[in-house]
Amino acid sequence: MTVKECYALIGADYDNVLSRLRTDERITKFLLKVADDKSFELLCESLKTKNMPEAFRAAHTIKGVCMNLSLTKLYASAERLTEALRGREEFGDDIPPLFEQLKADYESTVNGIRMLQ
Amino acid sequence: MNNVKAKILIVDDSELNRALLSDMLAADFDILEAENGVEAMDILHEHELEISLMLLDIVMPVMDGFEVLSVMNQKEWIKSIPVIMISAETGGAYIDRAYDLGAIDYISRPFDERTVKHRVMSNFMLTIKQKEMSELLSSQIYEKEKDNSLMIEILSHIVEFRNGESGLHVLHVHAITQMLLERLVKKTNKYELSTKDIRLISNASALHDIGKISIPSEILNKPGRFTPDEYEIMKKHTVEGAKMLSDIPFRKNESLIRVGYQICRWHHERYDGKGYPDGLKGDDIPIAAQVVAMADVYDALTSERVYKPPYTPDVAIKMILNGECGAFSPLLLECLTDIAESLKTELNVMSFGHATDNVIHDTVKQMLKSDGADASNRSIQLLERERTKYQYLLDISREIVFEYNSVPEFIKLSELGAESLGIPMKIIEPANNKVWTRMFAKEDFEHFVAKIKETTPENPVLSEEYLLTINRDKKWCKVIAKAIWGDGELPEFEGAVGKIVDINEEFAAMQSLEQKADCDSRTGLFNHNAAKRRISAILSENKGKNKRYALTMFDLDNFKEANDVYGHIFGDEVLEELARRIKASTRSTDIAARMGGDEFILFMEYKDTVEPQIKRIFKNLTEPFKDFDVGVSMGVACVENYDGDYDTLFTMADAAMYTVKRDNKNSYRFYDDTMKSLLRSDE
DSSP: OOHHHHHHHTTOOHHHHHHHHOOHHHHHHHHHHHHHOSHHHHHHHHHHTTOHHHHHHHHHHHHHHHHHHTOHHHHHHHHHHHHHHTTOOSOOTTHHHHHHHHHHHHHHHHHHHHTTO | OOSSOOEEEEEOSOHHHHHHHHHHHTTTSEEEEESSHHHHHHHHHHHTTTEEEEEEESSOSSSOHHHHHHHHHHTTGGGTSOEEEEESOOOHHHHHHHHHTTOOEEEESSOOHHHHHHHHHHHHHHHHHHHHHHHHHHHHHHHHHHHHHHHHHHHHHHHHHHTTOOSHHHHHHHHHHHHHHHHHHHHOOTTOOOHHHHHHHHHHGGGTTGGGGGSOHHHHTOOSOOOHHHHHHHHTHHHHHHHHHHTSTTOTTOHHHHHHHHHHHHTTOOTTSOOSSSOOOGGGSOHHHHHHHHHHHHHHHHSOBTTBOOOOHHHHHHHHHTTSSOOOOHHHHHHHHHHHHHHHHHHHTOOHHHHHHHHHHHHHHHHHHHHTOOOOHHHHHHHHHHHHHHHHHHHHOOSEEEEEETTTTEEEEOHHHHHHHTSOSEEESGGGOHHHHHHSOHHHHHHHHHHHHHOBTTBOEEEEEEEEEETTEEEEEEEEEEEEEOOSSSOOEEEEEEEEEEOHHHHHHHHHHHHHHHBOTTTSSEEHHHHHHHHHHHHHHTTTSOOEEEEEEEEETTHHHHHHHHOHHHHHHHHHHHHHHHHHHSOTTSEEEEEETTEEEEEEEOSSOOHHHHHHHHHHHTSOBTTBOOOEEEEEEEEESOOSOHHHHHHHHHHHHHHHHHHTSSEEEEOOGGGGGGOOOOO
């Protein structure tokens, strides 16, 4: 599978990322890092223990990474969760659905990336 | 640029983001990475001078980007290290705040390779240009200042050589003036002296005696006393010097001329109004002239002259304080006393070229500082070299060496130090760090920090002893440290360097020595001095409290016989046996001592009555030992609510014992008023 096909599969913007990062090689290198990144686990853990500032930072990091790699779909759900968590001190009912959405997008994205290996 | 790549520090909590940026920039720069603000602070602390640019994320754990910027402002790193913010935060307020805190540019996510490279490169080049410009500027200022000082010095030396003096006087007066003024501005802002004013007055101080050029050399260099007429002529050098300056055409408004005029004309005025030429009084005398007058007198006293030997600095200061040489404002006298110690060392190391050079370097440094430019490359290299040396010495040192940094608060230990303490090399916020406080108790450490902050730049060394827990063992350690103070006009505490020395053995040895010194070697009881010290302490501590004490004194009735009949070895055995009996019949809170020979004392507190106790002790003591009948004469002084001293109590017990001896021996008696006539005092 080419990088371009992978991007189409996971709902990401290949043209945009190529214009910024310049080569397929570099894009692949960092995509693989996304699959290994611990931020998602940190997010799950922080939400479980209701550590809101930590959860915000983890969501924020995922959002930043997606932005850099133009992972459009995952970026959108990460952004919604990040904004819901910004400045939050209490856990609320609005968070689980946003998290579930992010989780689904994250899994499909990582699965897509793994197919590049 | 040379082959060595410039260093860039990337601060971002996401490893992936750091890798991405690093990937884009690695071809042109050396990359250092930090994953939060505190790590960044640590790297800056260590590599401040090598870092050419910093990329800084905003949202991070532990210490965020804004906090990093605040500390960089506090430490003035922001002046020399350009910071480019990176973040997905595109809110205007965030950007504004970063700019306000001194960030020079802003790159928003997602990163675009061309944008990142371009922004970093152009900001980097801009900073390099700025540095080059400021170096150029600084060398120009250096040259100009050098010429200026040189001219003033040549002029002043002409006067001095004519005066038969070494020429060091000008340099000394310059240094003393500067030190006095620097001290003065710390004490008061009454005179509104800026750093620039201090420099100006110090420079102009060289002109104080130029008027002497107009005094005939027979008078100027006369070894003996002046006649009244000669003295009048001599006094004219003040007015003449001032006139020479005011006669310079078109330059009357130059500040050097203005201050020089004040100094020349009025450096022989006195604070009490009895000086010359104008009899000005108090603060009517310009502060420049007051300070130079004091510097002039101090140096004259401490230097050799045709008419006098040099006085020591201490004597000179005493003479000035006593008003034997001139009269000065109380504030200036305080300043002089304050700088007395540093004056000794400062003037000692002074020689010609070196002094001038120092002065110029200082001047350039000050000018650059006030203009906000950076240090020159040359001094950076010097600093680098010093740090390499320091690091090496630290690495090979067997001692526990530490560095304490105040903001942000952390401790850094030498490698071997950390190893022998069994803790990491870097401890952030030590007072709240369990690893650290397990070793160095929190209240002890806070005590240390408070103490080191109480030191002064003049007196920055501290030595304290603490009981530390090192690898689970409690050990007495000495913590010796030197506080690091900033070099601004109002120095701020920055941190400290020091070492931790294990003095446990030393401490134990001291304790055992102390114990030995307090004990009688034959019996293991206290000696008289030690007992007296302890009893006196108890008496004075409990003064006014309703307590009852008994002091018992006794000796052996037939000790001489024991020695004569059974020999000295047996005599010693009797003493040892007696000590054993005393120990067996007293409590640990009682104080028992052998005064010497066969005399003993016993001090105890009691509740209702002491007689049964005394009776029991007496009975125990007088049991026969081997074939020897032990006889004891014992006097007891009892006091209640006592406010006298030990010696009085002692003479009372002594009188009671004397009564027993006189009457029937081998018995005990309590002191009562009938024995008053027997009281004898040792004096």
